[in-house]
Amino acid sequence: MTGPKSGNGQESDAASSRRAACAAQMTSGDAVLGLGHRNERRLLHDMSAQDRLDLAAPPGPLHPDPRIGQAIRTLRADVGRTVSAGELARECGLSVSRFLHLFAAHTGTSFRRYRLWTRMLRAAELIAGRHDLTTAATEAGFASPSHFSETFHRMFGLPPSRLLATGPTISFARATADVRDTKTS
Template identity: 70%
Template sequence: MWPGQAIYNGPALDLRAHSGSVACLAIGLDDVFTVQTQGRPVQAARSALIAPRLTHRLVAQSRRMLFCYLDPSSSRTLACERRMTSGDSGLGLAHREERLLIRHAPRPGSVASASSWLDLAAPPAPVQIDARIRDAAARLRAEVHRTVSAEELAAGCGLSTSRFLHLFPAHTGTSFRRYRLWTRMLRVAELTAERRDLTTAATDAGFASPSHFSEAFHRMFGLQPSRLLAAGVTIIDATAT
C-alpha cells in the first residue's frame, strides 16, 4: 500500500458481483479471466482496467490474480488508461505491457518489487487534475480518523458544496462519498497491518459497526473480509517501511 493505492497478489477468490470505489487493474497471473457486466458482452482477458462504480463480476480461470487499486487523485489512473489497448473508458482491456506485468508480478512481501511493478503498470506523470480536488483527496486520506464532510472540504477549496461535489467526480472518476469510503478501507488495512483486530480497526477507521464495515467491504470487493483473512493474506503498509 501507498497513499491511496493498494496491490493484492494471491489466490483467485470466488468474487461476487461488486462495484469498486477506485479503478482496479486486474491481471490473470496464470490464465485468462472473464469480466461480466450488465449490458456488455462477457470479456475474456489476461489484463483489464475496471472503472470505479462499474458493477461487475470477475470469474478467474487462473489460480492466482493480481489486483492493483489506483488512487484517482493521482495521475496513475490516467496513465494506466492510456496503456490499455482495447475496450473503453469503463472497461479497458489488454495492457500494453501485459506480458511484463505477468512475468514481473510483485514478490509477496517485497515493497521494492511492488513499487517497480506499479511504475510499469501506471507510471507517475504530471498531475492533471484540479489542484483543489487533489488537495481535498489528500486531506481525506490524512484525516480518515474523523468524518470530513463535503461542506468542510468545499469551504477549504473556496467552492460551494454543490460545485465541489460536481468537480470531485469530474476530476477523479469517482464520487466524494465513494472516495471517502475507500480511504476508510485503506485505514482498516493499515491498522490490520499493525496487528489490530478487524473489529477495532473498522471502528477506528470510522465505520459505525463491524457489520457496516463488512457490508461495505462486500459491496466494494465481492467477498467478506473474514474470507480474505482466512486465505492467509498478509497486509504490508509500504508507507511504514
C-alpha cells in the same frame, strides 16, 4: 436504432453515414443486425489497447485543481474523522455541487466512494499491523464493525473474517507521487 429523420424520411444525424459505412463492412447478418465486421480482429485489439491505456492513465485533468488536491490531503490526513463534502466545499470556496463535480473529474470517482475507499485502505493497514477487525473498523471511520463488514463484503464479495481466515499477508505499495498544489509562487 435509427437517428432523427429529415423531411424526406432519411436519417439526418451526423452518425448515420458512419453507421451505414460500418453496416456495409459486416460479413454476415440481416438488414437489422450485422455480424462479423471485416476488421473485427483489429477493432478488438484497438479497443483492448485503449482500455489498457485508460486503466493505466485515466483521462482527466492534466493540471489538478489545487483546491481538490487540498481536499484529498484533508481526507487522507485523518481517515477516521467524518468530513462532509459540504465542509470541504466551504474550505475550497466552492458550492457543494461544483466541488463534487471537480472532485469526480479529478479523481475519476465520486467523493463518497473515494472517502469510503480511503477508509477501507486504512482498515487494511490496521489489520496488516495486527489490529483486530473491530479496532480497524472503528479507527478507519466506519460507523460500526458491521458497517465495515458489510462494506467489505459489498466491495470484495466475501466477509473480511472469511478472507482473514485464509491467512493472507497484506502489504501496501506506497504511491511515489502525491497530490500536489499546482500554485506557482
